[in-house]
Amino acid sequence: MESRCENCIIRQFNSLRAMSKEELKQVSDSKTTKTVKKGEPIFEEGDKLNGVYCVRNGISKLSKLSANGKDQIVKLASKGEVLGQRSVVSQETTNLSAIAVNDMEVCFIPKESINNTLQKNPNFTLEVLRHMAHDLKEADDVIVNISQKTVKQRMAEAFLYLQNNFGEDADGFLALTLSREDISNVVGTATESAIRIISEFKKMGLIHTSGKKIAIKDERKLLEMVEGF
Amino acid sequence: MESRCENCIIRQFNSLRAMSKEELKQVSDSKTTKTVKKGEPIFEEGDKLNGVYCVRNGISKLSKLSANGKDQIVKLASKGEVLGQRSVVSQETTNLSAIAVNDMEVCFIPKESINNTLQKNPNFTLEVLRHMAHDLKEADDVIVNISQKTVKQRMAEAFLYLQNNFGEDADGFLALTLSREDISNVVGTATESAIRIISEFKKMGLIHTSGKKIAIKDERKLLEMVEGF
DNA sequence: TTCAAAACCTGACATTTGTCATAGTATCCC
DNA sequence: GGGATACTATGACAAATGTCAGGTTTTGAA
Numbered sequence: 111m112e113s114r115c116e117n118c119i120i121r122q123f124n125s126l127r128a129m130s131k132e133e134l135k136q137v138s139d140s141k142t143t144k145t146v147k148k149g150e151p152i153f154e155e156g157d158k159l160n161g162v163y164c165v166r167n168g169i170s171k172l173s174k175l176s177a178n179g180k181d182q183i184v185k186l187a188s189k190g191e192v193l194g195q196r197s198v199v200s201q202e203t204t205n206l207s208a209i210a211v212n213d214m215e216v217c218f219i220p221k222e223s224i225n226n227t228l229q230k231n232p233n234f235t236l237e238v239l240r241h242m243a244h245d246l247k248e249a250d251d252v253i254v255n256i257s258q259k260t261v262k263q264r265m266a267e268a269f270l271y272l273q274n275n276f277g278e279d280a281d282g283f284l285a286l287t288l289s290r291e292d293i294s295n296v297v298g299t300a301t302e303s304a305i306r307i308i309s310e311f312k313k314m315g316l317i318h319t320s321g322k323k324i325a326i327k328d329e330r331k332l333l334e335m336v337e338g339f
Numbered sequence: 340m341e342s343r344c345e346n347c348i349i350r351q352f353n354s355l356r357a358m359s360k361e362e363l364k365q366v367s368d369s370k371t372t373k374t375v376k377k378g379e380p381i382f383e384e385g386d387k388l389n390g391v392y393c394v395r396n397g398i399s400k401l402s403k404l405s406a407n408g409k410d411q412i413v414k415l416a417s418k419g420e421v422l423g424q425r426s427v428v429s430q431e432t433t434n435l436s437a438i439a440v441n442d443m444e445v446c447f448i449p450k451e452s453i454n455n456t457l458q459k460n461p462n463f464t465l466e467v468l469r470h471m472a473h474d475l476k477e478a479d480d481v482i483v484n485i486s487q488k489t490v491k492q493r494m495a496e497a498f499l500y501l502q503n504n505f506g507e508d509a510d511g512f513l514a515l516t517l518s519r520e521d522i523s524n525v526v527g528t529a530t531e532s533a534i535r536i537i538s539e540f541k542k543m544g545l546i547h548t549s550g551k552k553i554a555i556k557d558e559r560k561l562l563e564m565v566e567g568f
Numbered sequence: 569t570t571c572a573a574a575a576c577c578t579g580a581c582a583t584t585t586g587t588c589a590t591a592g593t594a595t596c597c598c
Numbered sequence: 599g600g601g602a603t604a605c606t607a608t609g610a611c612a613a614a615t616g617t618c619a620g621g622t623t624t625t626g627a628a
Contacts, residue, residue, distance in 0.1 A: 174479060174480075174482075174483045176483050176484075176486075176487035176488070177487070177488075177566055177567055178487060178567060180487055182482060182483045182486050182487060184479050184482055184483075195472075196472045196475055196476065199465075199468055199469060199472045200469050200472040200473060200476070202476070205476050205479055205480070206479065228461070228465055228468075229461055229462075229465065230461060231461070232457070232458055232459060232460070232461045232464055233458075235461050235464040235465055235468060236428075236457055236458065236464055238468060239428055239457075239464060239467060239468045239471065240428060240429050242468065242471045242472060242475060243424075243425045243428045243429040243471060244429060245475055246425055246471060246474055246475045246478060247425065247429070247431075247434050249475060249478035249479060249482065250403060250413050250434055250435065250478060251403075251434070252482050253403075253411060253413055253478065253481050253482055253485065253527075254403045254405050254411045254413075255405075256482060256485050256486050256527075257405075257411050257485050257527030257528075258405035258406070258407060258409055258411060258527070259405070259406075260614070260615095261614075261615070262614090289575070289576090290575075290576065290577090291575080291576095298482075298485075298486030298487070299486075299615075299616085300615075300616050300617075301575095301576090302577085302578085302615095302616075302617080302618095303614090303615060303616070305576065305577060305578085306577085306578080306615095308577095309577075309578085321576095321623095321624075322575085322576085322624090337406060338406055338407060489584075489585095490584080490585070491584090518604095518605070518606090519605070519606065519607090520605080520606095528585075528586085529585075529586050529587075530605095530606090531585095531586075531587080531588095531607085531608085532584090532585060532586070534606065534607060534608085535585095535607085535608080537606095537607095538607075538608080550593095550594075550606095551594090551605080551606080
């Protein structure tokens, strides 16, 4: 189960690819691998992180608790993504919780290895910077979406997002199955509203469902809905 | 009016302080200063930026146009902030427009100077990274606020934000005077709703106004309102 | 397998928020 | 200084969304 970072395919997807052989070796020697069961936290809002987590398998939701007790899911992270980077870089406690949506396998990399490389290898730092720039752009998009689109439009968008980013299973259902509550927390609405809109989309023939699994039937109409008819 | 970056106080507030003497000299030699009148754009959504803009004076709103034709203001930038960093770093077109809220003076720094330093000076890169990490955290907070708080709560929060970040003038009015429309675009609501809530806050004795100027009368109650009573 | 807990779903209703219409007020430019 | 233009303000109404309450179904653990 333990393996060397140097040989890890996952690395190709994230900033770690900019590390030198020696740096990778050091990371590999200091990393630990652990499994996280569905529903369990990798870390929680307010934690002081001693390193970052590289996702090898499974999906994690990054969320933030609001005053009224509801979670807002800010991002869904899958294979290859590095969690906790922001916190380690800025040396602050995390502003987000990371909770496993399904069973996960993650590598913990102590912050010393990261900070060391950040100070010495400009290519690595630049790579991390580019990733963060990308995340920031996405966050801006989310802000505009939430504030300017209706719940119905955001629901449609969420389904398309899930399809584009996590694909479909053999039967055409979205490969990532979220609870209705999680869906509502991605979209930023009440669970009941999310459920109601799912029903409505079914009646309109845009999607169909089987248990909590959802399949997209009419992608074009969903797209039109996102744009506002 | 033109002056050397090496002597510029503004620099102390942003990532440029991590530059070496030689790098600063190069920046200073290649930079140009320009004034931007109230309401004019520094750059617009979709532009390909050839450099970054360092704010010397005035305030700029960073906004994004939504499908329904309304702007969402994502950030207000003042003296010392560097605009366009994200875009230059990720080598993509900007996702935001920067428009002057009042008369401004900005320095344009060609991207070559920046990229050059990014590749050679890890301290500078790390400094930029830290700034971006901070912006990302703020963006996450905005997402949660917009999706979980009522318009009234967000309005209260906006006034407190304006007070904390831009201060008050001699008469106790918020130093940064925004139009009602700009306020509604910060909060993410209809202009009419923003105006209505301003009227309501006045009746409740939380604020008072004079023309478009707004003064906070009862900070504590505003804070309670943000938290949800 | 069974039973309790959790998740899903729907209806009824209240509240919030947006939209449209219209009028007053400030501001800018000639 | 005056008129066009943009901004502020308010009412009336419709639409969107949240809340509460009650059911049904699914899930998971004993």
